[in-house]
Amino acid sequence: MKKIKYLILGAGPSGLTLAHSLVDAGCPLDQILVVEKEAVSGGLCRSEMVDGAPLDIGGGHFLDLKRKEVLDFVFRFMPREEWDLYDRVSKIRIRDVEVDHPLEANLWQLPTEVQADYLESIAQAGCIRGEEMPESFAAWINWKLGDRIAQEYMLPYNRKIWSMDPDALGTYWLYKLPNVSFRETLLSCLEGKPMGALPAHGTFLYPKKFGYGEVWRRMGEALGDSLVSNCTVETIDLGTRTVNGRWQAETIVSSIPWTLWPGYCPIPEDVKAAISCLKNAPIDVDYHQETLDSRAHWTYEPDESVPHHRLLLRSNFSTGARGYWTEANASRSTPAQGPRFHNEFAYPINTLGKPEAVEKILTWAKANGVIGLGRWGRWEHMNSDVAVAEALQMANQLKTGS
Ligand SMILES: Cc1cc2nc3c(=O)[nH]c(=O)nc-3n(C[C@H](O)[C@H](O)[C@H](O)COP(=O)(O)OP(=O)(O)OC[C@H]3O[C@@H](n4cnc5c(N)ncnc54)[C@H](O)[C@@H]3O)c2cc1C
Numbered sequence: 001m002k003k004i005k006y007l008i009l010g011a012g013p014s015g016l017t018l019a020h021s022l023v024d025a026g027c028p029l030d031q032i033l034v035v036e037k038e039a040v041s042g043g044l045c046r047s048e049m050v051d052g053a054p055l056d057i058g059g060g061h062f063l064d065l066k067r068k069e070v071l072d073f074v075f076r077f078m079p080r081e082e083w084d085l086y087d088r089v090s091k092i093r094i095r096d097v098e099v100d101h102p103l104e105a106n107l108w109q110l111p112t113e114v115q116a117d118y119l120e121s122i123a124q125a126g127c128i129r130g131e132e133m134p135e136s137f138a139a140w141i142n143w144k145l146g147d148r149i150a151q152e153y154m155l156p157y158n159r160k161i162w163s164m165d166p167d168a169l170g171t172y173w174l175y176k177l178p179n180v181s182f183r184e185t186l187l188s189c190l191e192g193k194p195m196g197a198l199p200a201h202g203t204f205l206y207p208k209k210f211g212y213g214e215v216w217r218r219m220g221e222a223l224g225d226s227l228v229s230n231c232t233v234e235t236i237d238l239g240t241r242t243v244n245g246r247w248q249a250e251t252i253v254s255s256i257p258w259t260l261w262p263g264y265c266p267i268p269e270d271v272k273a274a275i276s277c278l279k280n281a282p283i284d285v286d287y288h289q290e291t292l293d294s295r296a297h298w299t300y301e302p303d304e305s306v307p308h309h310r311l312l313l314r315s316n317f318s319t320g321a322r323g324y325w326t327e328a329n330a331s332r333s334t335p336a337q338g339p340r341f342h343n344e345f346a347y348p349i350n351t352l353g354k355p356e357a358v359e360k361i362l363t364w365a366k367a368n369g370v371i372g373l374g375r376w377g378r379w380e381h382m383n384s385d386v387a388v389a390e391a392l393q394m395a396n397q398l399k400t401g402s
Contacts, residue, residue, distance in 0.1 A: 004032065004249050006033070006251050007035065008253045009252065010043065010254070011041035011043065011229070012044060012387070013387045013388055015255045017219075018373060019226065021073070021395035030226070033227075034223060034228070035243065036227065036231065041216055046058060047214065051287065055287055055314065056312075056325075059283060061212035062317075063384070064383060082209065083206065086204055089316070091296040093299060093303065094152060104185065105178075106188075108189045108191075120148075127143055137167050144174070153302045160328075164279070169349070169351060170352045209319065211318070233264060257345050268364065278358075279349040283342075284336075285326070285327055286308075287325045288323055291324070292324055310326070311327075347381060348381055
């Protein structure tokens with residue numbers, strides 16, 4: 001039995017960042033252990049070589065530039081000169097036309113008649129007419145964006161990506177959607193130019209010679225013997241905080257999905273009930289050899305007769321690569337025609353009641369010396385830069401005991 005201070009479950013961006021930043025905060029490396037079920041660290045951000053070039057097996061991943069502390073940390077493992085900077089080109093297919101994303105800022109690119117349809121529906125949106133905000137997801141989307149954007153894009157796209165009745169989703173996360181102003185949309189159509197700001201990843205970094213996974217692989221390698229790969233968590237003794245009967249820790253930090261925990265240790269009924277409220281969407285990533293004739297880095301596909309919801313043109317962001325890959329909710333995938341990568345835990349779903357369930361689980365965990373971290377520890381739809389930022393912050397809190 002090895003005794004250590006911190007046992008971190010999962011070597012995705014969250015677990016890796018926490019391990020390194022605990023060392024930065026003065027904790028000896030031999031007092032930290034990261035346990036990872038896969039052979040290679042990086043979690044959803046891993047890449048593999050497919051058809052002569054890297055492919056991001058957890059779906060398309062790009063590094064956002066907005067957080068300086070994250071870039072400083074990431075560049076320690078893959079210096080800035082190993083990354084290329086791109087201005088995002090993302091498209092959405094609507095009525096068989098490809099327009100720039102986000103749709104509401106680029107309606108001017110559609111045929112005039114179609115623009116008129118959209119403008120009419122935005123003018124009649126509930127929020128513009130001062131109607132009360134509805135509580136169900138589908139009604140909320142109609143209220144906020146007008147029924148055209150709702151029916152032709154937002155609702156079908158959400159049905160595809162989650163494979164779930166949109167009304168099982170909460171509305172608490174929709175504050176992220178931009179406001180659509182009728183006046184600004186009209187001006188944009190009349191002047192033939194986009195309005196508003198680009199969403200996340202307006203510009204982004206992608207490795208010059210590797211896939212997105214390389215930086216996390218290096219981060220794992222730099223942990224030496226403090227990373228145990230090919231090791232699945234199977235049992236947790238909460239009384240002694242012992243994992244797999246091999247390692248005993250003062251604090252366990254879990255970045256693995258809570259829904260796996262009932263298989264590891266006894267859990268009180270009310271916490272088990274909260275865990276059963278957590279839902280995740282699995283995705284299949286499928287590689288296709290053909291190089292498409294488009295400038296886009298990726299394209300959103302709301303058409304429900306097509307299985308995938310997003311298509312990634314790696315030939316446009318990975319040096320010397322050909323081909324593209326698609327991302328589809330696994331329940332919508334058709335039989336694979338080429339290399340396929342299945343990700344059971346891809347998206348945490350923002351279902352009704354999720355915030356309360358997560359709070360209950362984290363409170364119980366904390367009382368047992370366990371802290372939830374990252375996408376699955378917090379059940380939050382966070383990007384890797386946010387995962388890194390939160391892990392950096394957690395290391396500071398652990399250091400100061402707050
Ligand atoms: C399709 C898609 C596109 C995305 N695009 C972007 C993007 O463009 N830019 C961006 O910054 N972020 C993007 N993200 C988000 C990014 O993947 C996450 O923010 C990041 O992976 C979160 O890191 P994490 O360590 O919290 O979780 P994960 O990466 O999921 O890591 C969890 C780790 O736990 C391990 N694990 C699970 N169970 C066990 C067990 N029983 N025992 C041991 N280990 C276990 C897993 O193998 C994994 O390594 C995207 C995500 C998806 C799904």
